[in-house]
Amino acid sequence: MTGFTHRGLHGQVVNALGARIMRGELQPGQSLDTDTLMFEFDVSRTVIREALRALTAKGLVDARPKHGTFVTERERWQLLDADVMNWRSSGSPDGRLVLELDQVRVIIEPAAAALAATMRNDEQLEEISKALAQLVTSHRADSRIDHVDADVAFHLAVLAASGNELLTHFEVVLEPAIRARHELALEHLTGHEYLDAHRGVYEAIAEGSAESARAQMTELMTRSAQDIEEILQTGSHATT
Numbered sequence: 001m002t003g004f005t006h007r008g009l010h011g012q013v014v015n016a017l018g019a020r021i022m023r024g025e026l027q028p029g030q031s032l033d034t035d036t037l038m039f040e041f042d043v044s045r046t047v048i049r050e051a052l053r054a055l056t057a058k059g060l061v062d063a064r065p066k067h068g069t070f071v072t073e074r075e076r077w078q079l080l081d082a083d084v085m086n087w088r089s090s091g092s093p094d095g096r097l098v099l100e101l102d103q104v105r106v107i108i109e110p111a112a113a114a115l116a117a118t119m120r121n122d123e124q125l126e127e128i129s130k131a132l133a134q135l136v137t138s139h140r141a142d143s144r145i146d147h148v149d150a151d152v153a154f155h156l157a158v159l160a161a162s163g164n165e166l167l168t169h170f171e172v173v174l175e176p177a178i179r180a181r182h183e184l185a186l187e188h189l190t191g192h193e194y195l196d197a198h199r200g201v202y203e204a205i206a207e208g209s210a211e212s213a214r215a216q217m218t219e220l221m222t223r224s225a226q227d228i229e230e231i232l233q234t235g236s237h238a239t240t
Contacts, residue, residue, distance in 0.1 A: 012041070021087070022088045022094070026071050032068070033068070034049070099229060104173065113201055113217035134153065135198060181224070
């Protein structure tokens with residue numbers, strides 16, 4: 001996903017302030033003084049104003065006469081914005097984010113898998129197959145980074161195979177969800193049941209069985225959401 005990180009000086013300021021808001025270092029109602037920010041980031045007033053306008057568009061800050069610029073209440077934040085998602089999922093995992101995204105995935109991904117079973121072409125099926133193979137290989141090699149990348153690739157390939165452009169753009173939510181949950185559940189090694197569940201999704205899509213694909217993905221997503229709930233309740237760090 002793209003973000004403000006490499007978009008010049010104002011992008012660097014946006015990225016820094018956005019991350020601070022997501023981490024709670026800047027609280028709702030807290031003022032943002034332009035002069036102070038100019039000094040801290042060693043940039044012009046114009047750069048700070050551009051950065052604050054970008055954050056305003058994302059619902060993170062606002063300004064009022066005589067009160068200046070301030071951090072807004074959480075309910076005003078554009079939580080599905082790509083940059084906001086990145087800020088929430090970077091660094092220490094946001095447990096609430098991971099849990100809520102897993103709950104959303106339980107709703108959306110089974111439907112995407114069912115569509116993929118009837119809409120996919122051979123090339124798209126091959127992409128799902130390749131991602132599954134990478135998932136197995138990374139598991140055998142005990143390579144966490146490769147494993148997370150393969151998991152992301154698998155689920156994005158299923159979305160792409162659905163033939164629905166809106167579902168394809170769900171990657172804005174899906175990728176940080178997967179990466180954040182793996183970070184939250186860092187210490188536990190993926191088991192064979194996890195791999196078998198992904199294989200079940202692939203086989204159902206390959207067979208063109210929409211109902212089976214829906215059921216297989218529902219089982220995978222439900223198990224994932226339950227595991228995260230247990231992690232958050234116990235304070236442990238384990239994963240499927």
